[in-house]
Amino acid sequence: MAETGKLQGKVALITGGGGAMGGAQARLFAKEGAAICVSDLFLDKAQKVAGEIEAAGGRAIACQLDVQQSAQWARVVEETEARLGPISILCNNAGANFRVSFDEQTEEMWNTIVGTILTGSFLGIKAVIPSMRRANGGVILNLGSLASIRPGGGSPGYGAGKMGLVGLTRSAASTYAKENIRCVLISPGHVDTPFLRDNNPYSPNDASTSINNPENYERRLRHTPLGRLQTPEDIAKAFLFAASDDASMITGSMITVDGGSAL
Ligand SMILES: NC(=O)c1ccc[n+]([C@@H]2O[C@H](COP(=O)([O-])OP(=O)(O)OC[C@H]3O[C@@H](n4cnc5c(N)ncnc54)[C@H](O)[C@@H]3O)[C@@H](O)[C@H]2O)c1
Numbered sequence: 001m002a003e004t005g006k007l008q009g010k011v012a013l014i015t016g017g018g019g020a021m022g023g024a025q026a027r028l029f030a031k032e033g034a035a036i037c038v039s040d041l042f043l044d045k046a047q048k049v050a051g052e053i054e055a056a057g058g059r060a061i062a063c064q065l066d067v068q069q070s071a072q073w074a075r076v077v078e079e080t081e082a083r084l085g086p087i088s089i090l091c092n093n094a095g096a097n098f099r100v101s102f103d104e105q106t107e108e109m110w111n112t113i114v115g116t117i118l119t120g121s122f123l124g125i126k127a128v129i130p131s132m133r134r135a136n137g138g139v140i141l142n143l144g145s146l147a148s149i150r151p152g153g154g155s156p157g158y159g160a161g162k163m164g165l166v167g168l169t170r171s172a173a174s175t176y177a178k179e180n181i182r183c184v185l186i187s188p189g190h191v192d193t194p195f196l197r198d199n200n201p202y203s204p205n206d207a208s209t210s211i212n213n214p215e216n217y218e219r220r221l222r223h224t225p226l227g228r229l230q231t232p233e234d235i236a237k238a239f240l241f242a243a244s245d246d247a248s249m250i251t252g253s254m255i256t257v258d259g260g261s262a263l
Pocket of ligand 1: 096202
């Protein structure tokens with residue numbers, strides 16, 4: 001089922017793979033020939049995406065993974081390598097946000113946000129590196145945000161976590177370059193996904209924040225010069241580029257896919 005076979009023979013571990021952006025990456029990478037471990041905090045969401053890939057003729061497994069838990073990372077990496085082979089692509093998508101200001105953000109909220117976005121990506125990198133060595137190289141793709149460029153005065157944990165990914169990306173890139181392992185940060189703008197629409201436990205929304213409220217949708221649209229919110233597929237295409245040999249000389253940097261929102 002390979003389209004152009006850009007990822008033929010590769011094994012990709014995708015976190016938040018049951019979500020909109022992670023799911024779009026999983027489906028696109030599978031089309032390009034990769035075998036996928038779709039992992040998510042919620043196993044049923046991961047199983048749905050893995051099932052779609054298999055139904056389309058691709059190769060995928062589903063695993064439950066809370067990215068904040070290093071023991072779970074060890075189990076998922078071991079299972080992925082045993083069933084699919086050494087991992088050569090890691091996509092760190094899992095994220096959390098509580099859209100409240102500094103005064104209202106609790107220690108618990110901060111820990112969930114930073115623990116998922118930043119510590120979760122750090123733990124993932126540490127967990128997959130031995131497998132990438134066995135694969136003779138690899139690519140780590142971290143999911144940034146406009147908050148990786150200008151965190152501003154919103155949720156402090158989110159700004160710190162996404163800015164922290166700039167440093168984590170550069171640290172991993174410079175540490176592992178000599179082992180043929182690249183690390184790239186991909187920063188979307190406003191993407192129409194459940195993260196912004198729904199009242200999720202990891203990303204609560206109400207009428208004051210959800211893009212189900214037309215006022216919030218229009219505000220994000222006004223801040224997108226190219227005139228539409230991004231789709232998960234827009235972002236997945238950048239992930240494919242960064243994961244493929246087309247990007248073989250790109251490491252440590254940020255690719256922004258935001259319709260001009262950061263301008
Ligand atoms: N939607 C946007 O506009 C936007 C913009 C920039 C960055 N992001 C980032 O995208 C990610 C969210 O993805 P999405 O927009 O496709 O939303 P989504 O809600 O569809 O997907 C997020 C997925 O992450 C999973 N998840 C949450 N906590 C987890 C954990 N601890 N361990 C493992 N999985 C976990 C969820 O179950 C869900 O499937 C976040 O990192 C967010 O910061 C989103």
